[in-house]
Amino acid sequence: MKMHLIIFAALLSLCQLAACKEDEPRAPQGGPEEVSYPHRYYIDPENGSYYNTGHSPSQAWESVDRILERSWKAGDTILIKRGTVYNGSLTLRGSGSAEAPIVLGSYGDESLPLPEIAGGGSYEAILIRNVQYWELQDLRITNKGEAPRPKIAGIRIEADNIEGGVMNHIHIRRCEIADVYGTKTHHNEGGGSGIFYYNVIGGPNPSSFHDLVVEECRLTDCQRDGLTGYLSTGDRSLRKANTGFVFRRNVFEGIPGDQIIVNGCDDALVEYNIVRNCAPGDFADESVPNRMEAAAALWCIHSDGTVFRYNTVQDHKATWDGQAFDVDQNCRNTLFEYNISYNNTGGWLMLCPSDVAFDRNFVSQEGTVVRYNVSINDGTRDYVKGNGQTLSSTIDVVGRVGGCHFYNNTVIKTRSAATHADNTAITFDSYTNIEGSLVFTNNIFYNTTGTANPFTKVGTGEFIDDRGLILRNNCICGYQEGTIPGSGGHNVGTILTDPKFVRLVEEFTASNNLVDKEQILAGLQLAAGSPCIGAGAEIADEPVFPLTTDFWGERIGNARNIGAYNH
Structure with missing residues (x-):
C-alpha cells in the first residue's frame, strides 16, 4: 500500500511540474526575447509608463521629465523616441568618465524626425553646467517663445568654479539646433545663440573646458548667433585656456550674426564648416548712437594657435564688419588655409587687435598666417555706416598687428555695390605701422x-x-593707378596684368547661388601663358604651421606660382 502511495505522489508531482511549465511566459515565436539593458533608458512619450523599468523599448518611460529626476552616472545611455516632442527645458545632472561617458540620444524609426527638446522661450533648452563626459547626439533642439528673449540659448554649456578646474568632454554630434529666438542685436544686453559656452576664470576656482566637440550639426534660424562663447576676462595674467576644441562639418543657415566664435582657447580646430543663406543683419533702436551691429562669420578672440581650414562662408550680411573671417583681440599664431568665401557684405577677412584694450594685459596680434584661400566678390555693402564709411574692403586691418603673413591667396572682385561702392583691397584703421608687420607674398588680387x-x-x-x-x-590687376604703396624692398616683383585663369569664376548660378568648389577647382587654375606661373617668391618654412599642399590638395614641391594654384 505504501509503495502505491509513493508511486501516485510521484506521478502527481510530474503532472504539476508540467502544468507549471505550460503556464510560464514564452519568447515570441519567430524572434528572440527583447533584451533589457541595465544602464540604458528608453523614453517613449506615446507608449511609455512611469512604472516601467526604462531598460527596453517595451519598458520605456513615458516622459523626458524622468531625465530631471536623477543624477546620471558613467556609462548611462538615455534614448528618446524619434518623432516625439518634449516641451520644456533640461538640466543635465551627474558626470560620466573618460572610459564611459553619458550619452543622450535617440532611437526608433530613422525615417521619423529627430526627437525635439522644445524650450519654448526658456533661458536655454538644455543646460550643461559643471558636469562632464556627456555626449549629445541625434536630437533636435529649439527654443522659440512668443517674443525675442535676450541671451537665450539652445544649448548652454557653463564651467563656473568647477571642482578640479576643468570641465571635460562635452560632445555634440548630428544635432539640429533651430529657432532660437533671441534678439537680433547685442545692444541692451541682447543677443542669443544656438550653442553657447562660458567659462569663468576670474573666480576662486578658475575654470576651463577640455575636449569640447561640435560636429556634423545643423544650426538654422538662430538669433543672433550660431556657436559662440564668452570669457569672463582676457587678462593674460589670469589666463586658463580652453583646450581640445573641435568644430567640424557643421552647417549654419539663416543666422544674422556670428556663426562660430573661438574664445579663450589654445589650438582650437575649425574645419569643413559651411555658412550660407545668412539672415540680414539688423540695427539697434534709435537711442543707440552707433546703431550698426558688428559680426563676422568665423573668428577667434583671446586665443592662441587657432586653425580655420576647409570652411566655406557666403552671403554674410552684418550691418557692421560682415567679413567671412576675423582674428580679433589678444590672439597669437592663427592660421587660415584652404577656405572659400563668397559674396560677404563686409569683405573677406579682418585683422582686429584693437589697441584700446592693451591696458588689460592683452597681447598684440602675432603670427597670423593666411594662405591658400579663395575669395570671390566679397565686399558688397551698399550703405554708409554710422562713421560715414561704407567699409566693405576685401581686407580690413585694425590696430596693433605685430606680425601677419598673407601668401598664395586668390582674391577676385568682379561685382560691387551699386551706389556706395568700396572695392578697396586693404583698408587701414588705426593701424600702428609696426616695421614689417604685414607681409603679402604671391597673392592674386584681380x-x-x-x-x-x-x-x-x-x-x-x-x-x-x-x-x-x-x-x-x-599679381595686382585692376586697381587704381598710384594706390599700390611701397618702394624698394617694400614693393618687389609686382605684376600688374591679367593673371589668366582657365575660366574666371565669379558667380554660382548653376548651383542655385551656392558655392560650388568643383567650379573653383576647374576654373581658377592658371592657364598656359599666365604671368603668375613660376613668378612667385620662395616661402620660408613655417615653424608653427608646416605646409605641404596648395588649395587643390596637390603637393607644392618646387612650384613657385602666384595665387592658390601652385603645383
Missing part, C-alpha cells in the same frame, strides 16, 4: 569692377609708407 577700387586706403589713423606693409611678388 579686380574688374572699374569703380572705387584703390588698392589701399586709410579709414582712420595714419598709414606710413615703406614701414609696416611689405608687398612681394603679387
Whole structure:
C-alpha cells in the first residue's frame, strides 16, 4: 500500500511540474526575447509608463521629465523616441568618465524626425553646467517663445568654479539646433545663440573646458548667433585656456550674426564648416548712437594657435564688419588655409587687435598666417555706416598687428555695390605701422569692377609708407593707378596684368547661388601663358604651421606660382 502511495505522489508531482511549465511566459515565436539593458533608458512619450523599468523599448518611460529626476552616472545611455516632442527645458545632472561617458540620444524609426527638446522661450533648452563626459547626439533642439528673449540659448554649456578646474568632454554630434529666438542685436544686453559656452576664470576656482566637440550639426534660424562663447576676462595674467576644441562639418543657415566664435582657447580646430543663406543683419533702436551691429562669420578672440581650414562662408550680411573671417583681440599664431568665401557684405577677412584694450594685459596680434584661400566678390555693402564709411574692403586691418603673413591667396572682385561702392583691397584703421608687420607674398588680387577700387586706403589713423606693409611678388590687376604703396624692398616683383585663369569664376548660378568648389577647382587654375606661373617668391618654412599642399590638395614641391594654384 505504501509503495502505491509513493508511486501516485510521484506521478502527481510530474503532472504539476508540467502544468507549471505550460503556464510560464514564452519568447515570441519567430524572434528572440527583447533584451533589457541595465544602464540604458528608453523614453517613449506615446507608449511609455512611469512604472516601467526604462531598460527596453517595451519598458520605456513615458516622459523626458524622468531625465530631471536623477543624477546620471558613467556609462548611462538615455534614448528618446524619434518623432516625439518634449516641451520644456533640461538640466543635465551627474558626470560620466573618460572610459564611459553619458550619452543622450535617440532611437526608433530613422525615417521619423529627430526627437525635439522644445524650450519654448526658456533661458536655454538644455543646460550643461559643471558636469562632464556627456555626449549629445541625434536630437533636435529649439527654443522659440512668443517674443525675442535676450541671451537665450539652445544649448548652454557653463564651467563656473568647477571642482578640479576643468570641465571635460562635452560632445555634440548630428544635432539640429533651430529657432532660437533671441534678439537680433547685442545692444541692451541682447543677443542669443544656438550653442553657447562660458567659462569663468576670474573666480576662486578658475575654470576651463577640455575636449569640447561640435560636429556634423545643423544650426538654422538662430538669433543672433550660431556657436559662440564668452570669457569672463582676457587678462593674460589670469589666463586658463580652453583646450581640445573641435568644430567640424557643421552647417549654419539663416543666422544674422556670428556663426562660430573661438574664445579663450589654445589650438582650437575649425574645419569643413559651411555658412550660407545668412539672415540680414539688423540695427539697434534709435537711442543707440552707433546703431550698426558688428559680426563676422568665423573668428577667434583671446586665443592662441587657432586653425580655420576647409570652411566655406557666403552671403554674410552684418550691418557692421560682415567679413567671412576675423582674428580679433589678444590672439597669437592663427592660421587660415584652404577656405572659400563668397559674396560677404563686409569683405573677406579682418585683422582686429584693437589697441584700446592693451591696458588689460592683452597681447598684440602675432603670427597670423593666411594662405591658400579663395575669395570671390566679397565686399558688397551698399550703405554708409554710422562713421560715414561704407567699409566693405576685401581686407580690413585694425590696430596693433605685430606680425601677419598673407601668401598664395586668390582674391577676385568682379561685382560691387551699386551706389556706395568700396572695392578697396586693404583698408587701414588705426593701424600702428609696426616695421614689417604685414607681409603679402604671391597673392592674386584681380579686380574688374572699374569703380572705387584703390588698392589701399586709410579709414582712420595714419598709414606710413615703406614701414609696416611689405608687398612681394603679387599679381595686382585692376586697381587704381598710384594706390599700390611701397618702394624698394617694400614693393618687389609686382605684376600688374591679367593673371589668366582657365575660366574666371565669379558667380554660382548653376548651383542655385551656392558655392560650388568643383567650379573653383576647374576654373581658377592658371592657364598656359599666365604671368603668375613660376613668378612667385620662395616661402620660408613655417615653424608653427608646416605646409605641404596648395588649395587643390596637390603637393607644392618646387612650384613657385602666384595665387592658390601652385603645383
